Amino acid sequence: MHCPLFREAISARLDGEPLGMSPRALDDHLVDCAACAAWADAAARATRRARLAAAPPVPDLTVAVLGALPRQLPGMAAAARTRLLGTALRLALLAVGVAQAAVAWPVLVSGAGAMSAPMHMAHETGAWNLAVAAAFLAVAAGPRLAAGALPFLGSFVALLAPVTLADLAAGRVQVDRAVAHLLLLAGTALVATVAWRGRQRREKRVAGRRRVTA
Numbered sequence: 377m378h379c380p381l382f383r384e385a386i387s388a389r390l391d392g393e394p395l396g397m398s399p400r401a402l403d404d405h406l407v408d409c410a411a412c413a414a415w416a417d418a419a420a421r422a423t424r425r426a427r428l429a430a431a432p433p434v435p436d437l438t439v440a441v442l443g444a445l446p447r448q449l450p451g452m453a454a455a456a457r458t459r460l461l462g463t464a465l466r467l468a469l470l471a472v473g474v475a476q477a478a479v480a481w482p483v484l485v486s487g488a489g490a491m492s493a494p495m496h497m498a499h500e501t502g503a504w505n506l507a508v509a510a511a512f513l514a515v516a517a518g519p520r521l522a523a524g525a526l527p528f529l530g531s532f533v534a535l536l537a538p539v540t541l542a543d544l545a546a547g548r549v550q551v552d553r554a555v556a557h558l559l560l561l562a563g564t565a566l567v568a569t570v571a572w573r574g575r576q577r578r579e580k581r582v583a584g585r586r587r588v589t590a
């Protein structure tokens with residue numbers, strides 16, 4: 377792993393957020409890497425200073441703040457929109473996960489609905505699709521898991537999409553079954569979006585800290 381990842385973890389630790397790695401791995405790196413250790417010290421000092429600094433005496437700005445309020449609103453609205461979008465993404469992922477589970481469960485339990493596949497193949501397909509549903513639901517519950525789920529989900533989509541299209545063209549798959557794969561596609565796109573947003577947020581936080589410690 378590279379230093380930027382460890383600095384994200386240091387930043388997260390100062391904010392009391394999940395590190396994205398084991399605390400042990402971070403501590404080991406801090407022992408080995410003088411640059412990151414110095415960065416961690418500077419970041420901790422800056423954070424402490426920001427938290428402990430006594431508020432300097434300020435004039436009463438109530439009137440000025442109230443007067444400026446309409447101009448502040450776009451910024452507040454943007455933050456609210458960001459939060460709302462995050463919630464909407466998680467709810468959509470929850471819905472896709474539930475639908476995917478509803479499709480997979482009967483196949484796992486009874487072997488029904490897996491075309492004319494032998495019983496064990498049907499069971500295996502059901503288990504596999506239910507695991508995908510579980511991944512969607514897990515990311516809906518804990519968005520920070522998105523990046524970790526992506527290699528598996530992305531590979532599955534990349535492998536399944538071309539063979540499904542070929543099977544559709546050759547009439548080897550019923551349309552309704554192929555349509556069920558759209559759930560996989562939608563869920564994976566949602567997980568990728570959640571992962572991308574998390575990445576942006578972390579980068580922004582580290583950049584902010586870099587400004588403070590510079």
Ligand SMILES: [Zn+2]
Pocket residue numbers: 378379382405409411412
């Ligand atoms: Zn380092």
